[in-house]
Amino acid sequence: MKNFIQRIIIGICLVFPLKGLNASESEHKAIEDKEFNANEFIFDHIADSHEFHIATLPNDHHITVPLPVILYSKKSGLNIFLSSKLAHGHEYKGFELKDDGEYKGKIIEHTEDEELYVPLDFSITKNVFSMLLTAVLILWLFISLGNTYRKTGISEPRGIQGFIEPLILFVRDDIALMTIGKEKYEKFMPYLLTSFFFIWISNMIGIIPFFPFGANVTGNIAVTMVLAMFTFVITQVSAGKDYWKHIVAMPGVPFWLAPIMIPLEIIGLISKPFALMIRLFANITAGHIIILSIISLIFIFKSIFVAPASIAFVLFMDVIEMLVAVLQAYVFTLLSALFIGLAVKEEH
DSSP states (O other): OOHHHHHHHHHHHSSSSSSSTTTOHHHHHHHHHHHOOOHHHHHHHOOOOOOOEEEEEEEESSEEEEEEEEEEEETEEEEEEGGGGGGGGGETTTEEEEOSTTTOOEEEEEESSEEEEEEEOOOOOOOHHHHHHHHHHHHHHHHHHHHHHHHHHOOOOTTHHHHHHHHHHHIIIIIHHHHHHHTHHHHHHHHHHHHHHHHEEEEEHHOOOOOTTOSTTTHHHHHHHHHHHHHHHHHHHHHHHHHHHHHHTTTTGGGGGHOOOOOOOHHHHHHHHHHHHHHHHHHHHHHHHHHHHHHHHHHHHHHHGGHHHHHHHHHHHHHHHHHHHHHHHHHHHHHHHHHHHHHHOOOO
16 A cells, blocks of 8 residues: 555654664654644545655655656657656756645646646556556456457366356346346447456555555546446447437426426436446545545554554455445446446337
């Protein structure tokens, strides 16, 4: 988990002397005097950034994994470099990563007339890196699975095939078939499977601290908004005439109620993807905040005796979060299939 090692090191330094780390008394005192800011720690973790911050040592030496920065400026054109060039307030080629104020977390460019200019940022941030990693894992998983089926045919599942196949059948039988129907479900299976596995794997990468630690992908509202928009567009494009008839000309409803009912139906169209977006974002973000709040208790009380209980609760919450990770993937996929099913359903 991002910054977890950093805070453990600082916590040890608060409790034990720094002689073993060859730190001076002034460095020791600076660490002791440094007030722990729980809000900064929590929101720094759930926010996106241009690097993976692993730890900060007592001598203020930062251990990070820099990521590529890709900027396009009208003044200087395309610029590509590592984020380490902008670390700790440094400027590089006139660019600076702001850590406070109006442009906090953004890269700005200083112009000759001393104005701030925000270039187009196509950088590989933590969230982008994690999404690319998730995409690679999904491609590897399903391509290798497809190759196995082509070579051996339909046979008894083995290895990872035995783990993935029940999940695929679950999405097909208990989600797509039940909500869309056997006549049209196959058309939407690629999207439903991609949504399920993308959300689930992204959530797991954000919970389990793989090196160089995970990112809060589905806890980013921009990511959940795009996922919800995919469902919205697919639903509207695939909708049949009966679906639109119930929106613009409700059967059995008096004509004089149309000015009231049509706006309500349109609001209903918008509220469905909005609910998908907020539900996924809020549940994942809340889980991260709870875990980080429990960890913060160690450093708020500045006592190692709080650590055992805090770590025990964190481990318990991590197990719960693993369940929430797959549950949120299931809920998003189920609701997406339900909205699609309502749109493509034909009246008998």
